[in-house]
Amino acid sequence: xxxxxxxxxxxxxxxxxxxxxxxxxxxxxxxxxxxxxxxxxxxxxxxxxxxxxxxxxxxxxxxxxxxxxxxxxxxxxxxxxxxxxxxxxxxxxxxxxxxxxxxxxxxxxxxxxxxxxxxxxxxxxxxxxxxxxxxxxxxxxxxxxxxxxxxxxxxxxxxxxxxxxxxxxxxxxxxxxxxxxxxxxxxxxxxxxxxxxxxxxxxxxxxxxxxxxxxxxxxxxxxxxxxxxxxxxxxxxxxxxxxxxxxxxxxxxxxxxxxxxxxxxxxxxxxxxxxxxxxxxxxxxxxxxxxxxxxxxxxxxxxxxxxxxxxxxxxxxxxxxxxxxxxxxxxxxxxxxxxxxxxxxxxxxxxxxxxxxxxxxxxxxxxxxxxxxxxxxxxxxxxxxxxxxxxxxxxxxxxxxxxxxxxxxxxxxxxxxxxxxxxxxxxxxxxxxxxxxxxxxxxxxxxxxxxxxxxxxxxxxxxxxxxxxxxxxxxxxxxxxxxxxxxxxxxxxxxxxxxxxxxxxxxxxxxxxxxxxxxxxxxxxxxxxxxxxxxxxxxxxxxxxxxxxxxxxxxxxxxxxxxxxxxxxxxxxxxxxxxxxxxxxxxxxxxxxxxxxxxxxxxxxxxxxxxxxxxxxxxxxxxxxxxxxxxxxxxxxxxxxxxxxxxxxxxxxxxxxxxxxxxxxxxxxxxxxxxxxxxxxxxxxxxxxxxxxxxxxxxxxxxxxxxxxxxxxxxxxxxxxxxxxxxxx
Numbered sequence: 001x002x003x004x005x006x007x008x009x010x011x012x013x014x015x016x017x018x019x020x021x022x023x024x025x026x027x028x029x030x031x032x033x034x035x036x037x038x039x040x041x042x043x044x045x046x047x048x049x050x051x052x053x054x055x056x057x058x059x060x061x062x063x064x065x066x067x068x069x070x071x072x073x074x075x076x077x078x079x080x081x082x083x084x085x086x087x088x089x090x091x092x093x094x095x096x097x098x099x100x101x102x103x104x105x106x107x108x109x110x111x112x113x114x115x116x117x118x119x120x121x122x123x124x125x126x127x128x129x130x131x132x133x134x135x136x137x138x139x140x141x142x143x144x145x146x147x148x149x150x151x152x153x154x155x156x157x158x159x160x161x162x163x164x165x166x167x168x169x170x171x172x173x174x175x176x177x178x179x180x181x182x183x184x185x186x187x188x189x190x191x192x193x194x195x196x197x198x199x200x201x202x203x204x205x206x207x208x209x210x211x212x213x214x215x216x217x218x219x220x221x222x223x224x225x226x227x228x229x230x231x232x233x234x235x236x237x238x239x240x241x242x243x244x245x246x247x248x249x250x251x252x253x254x255x256x257x258x259x260x261x262x263x264x265x266x267x268x269x270x271x272x273x274x275x276x277x278x279x280x281x282x283x284x285x286x287x288x289x290x291x292x293x294x295x296x297x298x299x300x301x302x303x304x305x306x307x308x309x310x311x312x313x314x315x316x317x318x319x320x321x322x323x324x325x326x327x328x329x330x331x332x333x334x335x336x337x338x339x340x341x342x343x344x345x346x347x348x349x350x351x352x353x354x355x356x357x358x359x360x361x362x363x364x365x366x367x368x369x370x371x372x373x374x375x376x377x378x379x380x381x382x383x384x385x386x387x388x389x390x391x392x393x394x395x396x397x398x399x400x401x402x403x404x405x406x407x408x409x410x411x412x413x414x415x416x417x418x419x420x421x422x423x424x425x426x427x428x429x430x431x432x433x434x435x436x437x438x439x440x441x442x443x444x445x446x447x448x449x450x451x452x453x454x455x456x457x458x459x460x461x462x463x464x465x466x467x468x469x470x471x472x473x474x475x476x477x478x479x480x481x482x483x484x485x486x487x488x489x490x491x492x493x494x495x496x497x498x499x500x501x502x503x504x505x506x507x508x509x510x511x512x513x514x515x516x517x518x519x520x521x522x523x524x525x526x527x528x529x530x531x532x533x534x535x536x537x538x539x540x541x542x543x544x545x546x547x548x549x550x551x552x553x554x555x556x557x558x559x560x561x562x563x564x565x566x567x568x569x570x571x572x573x574x575x576x577x578x579x580x581x582x583x584x585x586x587x588x589x590x591x592x593x594x595x596x597x598x599x600x601x602x603x604x605x606x607x608x609x610x611x612x613x614x615x616x617x618x619x620x621x622x623x624x625x626x627x628x629x630x631x632x633x634x635x636x637x638x639x640x641x642x643x644x645x646x647x648x649x650x651x652x653x654x655x656x657x658x659x660x661x662x663x664x665x666x667x668x669x670x671x672x673x674x675x676x677x678x679x680x681x682x683x684x685x686x687x688x689x690x691x692x693x694x695x696x697x698x699x700x701x702x703x704x705x706x707x708x709x710x711x712x713x714x715x716x717x718x719x720x721x722x723x724x725x726x727x728x729x
Contacts, residue, residue, distance in 0.1 A: 008160050011134045012037060015174055016160050018191070021150040027135045028153050035147060038129045151235050151251070171217040173198050186220025188213045193220065236261060245274040339422065346418060353414040361409065368401055442516035442523040443469045445476065449529070451498070456534045457505065462498040463514050463526060474518045479525075483508035483533075503591060504533050551710045552586035552595075552695065559583065560619040571600065572697075573704035579622040581629075583613060584695035584707075592719045593665045594711050595695060596675075601704040602636075602657045608703045609633035609642065610661050611685075612672060613696035623698035630686045631698070632674040634661070639676070641685045651682040661705075663695065668719055675714070 012033035172180035173195035183193035240254035451462035609623035611631030624631035624642030662675035
């Protein structure tokens with residue numbers, strides 16, 4: 001029951017309701033608090049003038065607007081309430097809730113009289129008094145009855161009493177402004193619990209209050225429980241009990257209200273019957289609210305479980321991250337050991353070479369020194385004949401030894417520098433770029449049914465990612481069956497989230513689905529959507545292009561190896577002087593199709609060929625040389641049509657750099673037409689076309705062309721009666 005406590009507290013004083021009254025807006029307020037927030041309107045504003053202005057009309061039609069009119073806060077500039085009367089206020093003072101308060105023009109009675117209200121002891125309500133609901137801020141001017149005109153909420157009062165009785169904690173003082181202290185006494189006449197400071201300040205033992213009986217709080221609680229329930233009486237006729245319920249005004253009324261009051265012509269029902277009816281309606285409404293509360297509790301359990309899972313996954317992910325980083329560190333340490341071993345090998349090799357050279361040079365120097373000393377001793381001899389006997393040999397030995405020193409012997413065979421530079425830049429850059437990547441496949445897309453539709457033999461599908469999905473998506477794959485329960489096949493791959501598929505069979509039921517993909521893989525399929533095309537229309541054809549026209553590029557897989565691709569396979573040239581063939585990556589079997597190619601480079605007057613071909617056309621000769629291609633080849637002055645090496649229909653008019661060649665393929669008439677710079681080139685080129693054809697061209701290294709697809713049919717051309725847009729088979 002602790003959650004209910006806020007429902008049982010007055011929005012003004014913040015304490016439990018005491019003698020609550022019901023305002024016309026259905027909100028509740030303590031009777032004493034209602035008197036405290038009364039505001040006297042200026043004399044110039046009267047209920048009659050307020051009604052006449054029409055600025056304060058309320059939507060509570062059960063009020064007697066002849067006696068009580070709404071007071072518009074926006075029109076008057078005056079607000080609702082300003083706190084307790086025990087707190088002095090000044091004109092235009094702001095209360096703690098920020099609403100302006102104007103004190104009544106009549107003198108206020110002593111605080112003890114209105115803080116401790118007794119029946120019949122309340123001072124009169126000032127004329128033109130206004131009260132504003134502290135919750136919804138609706139303002140109204142009181143009639144002659146004042147606050148007695150508002151019904152008392154005895155049900156709320158009973159609930160408050162039962163709630164307070166269920167509390168076993170010590171009773172608190174009801175007049176402490178901040179933290180209530182424990183109550184020491186209760187006044188039976190005032191029905192208020194006091195602590196010692198508040199009793200001395202607000203309930204002094206003198207004057208009229210001296211006759212009040214003060215009892216211990218526990219005894220006061222018992223007396224509250226045993227006090228008889230007050231009988232509900234009519235606010236209009238205080239001596240009459242409420243016995244009927246006015247259906248139109250939605251309020252209990254007495255017998256005299258039916259005889260004399262405004263309810264005489266209204267529909268009324270027995271109070272007990274309406275009581276049971278409204279109890280049943282409230283119980284029924286509570287059932288739905290109970291279901292929402294149950295769902296909310298289950299949702300909270302789900303969220304709490306998510307908190308636990310997040311904590312567990314966080315620990316697991318952190319451990320995984322530490323393990324991955326440790327593995328990188330281990331790999332770096334292993335590589336460090338390998339590099340150090342390589343440095344040590346280089347170090348030992350340098351030392352060995354230098355030491356070998358030192359040893360060799362030392363031996364050689366010792367031999368040279370010995371030879372020099374020997375020759376010097378020979379020179380000292382005075383025997384000419386003996387000297388001449390050995391002088392030639394010695395001279396040769398000296399020259400030979402000198403020559404040995406001159407063959408790089410005195411040059412170091414190894415440098416002292418280590419010619420090893422560690423290239424750590426890429427690794428450091430990689431370490432700086434080390435970051436988390438999404439390693440999960442995307443979630444299944446959601447088809448947006450409100451945007452999916454069919455028209456004639458076209459279907460438009462729209463989809464999106466789930467709202468809470470944070471996984472990156474690189475593209476989508478849309479699949480349709482054949483309209484006859486056959487297998488699914490891809491009709492679109494790309495980044496868009498809406499797609500129109502044209503050229504479906506009429507009067508057919510298609511199944512569609514979509515899935516998303518990223519670098520980690522392909523996600524799950526969406527739910528399957530079933531669509532029905534129109535019953536009548538153009539003759540059926542296969543699944544056609546995406547959108548209203550076909551899009552395609554040149555196909556590197558089927559092209560001759562000498563073909564060079566660029567611009568996302570839309571631009572081609574060749575590295576050979578011979579003609580080589582390249583085809584499009586889509587084939588056509590039905591519908592009307594048009595595409596163009598612009599000449600980006602044209603050198604030395606070559607004669608490229610443009611047209612259509614079968615899938616097994618020869619790739620190493622000019623297009624049209626065999627029976628698998630239908631083409632127009634053109635140079636800078638004229639053009640010819642060619643099929644199976646047969647040249648026909650020579651036509652003046654050639655191409656140059658910047659020229660545009662168009663190909664119009666119409667399966668409804670089974671013809672193909674060629675255009676140069678938006679003008680038809682010659683007559684209809686070929687007729688009687690049936691089967692599957694690929695867009696194709698042949699060119700050599702002197703030509704470069706760029707493909708343009710997804711183009712509408714030229715304005716000058718009128719398709720045949722059996723036209724259907726595009727066919728991607």
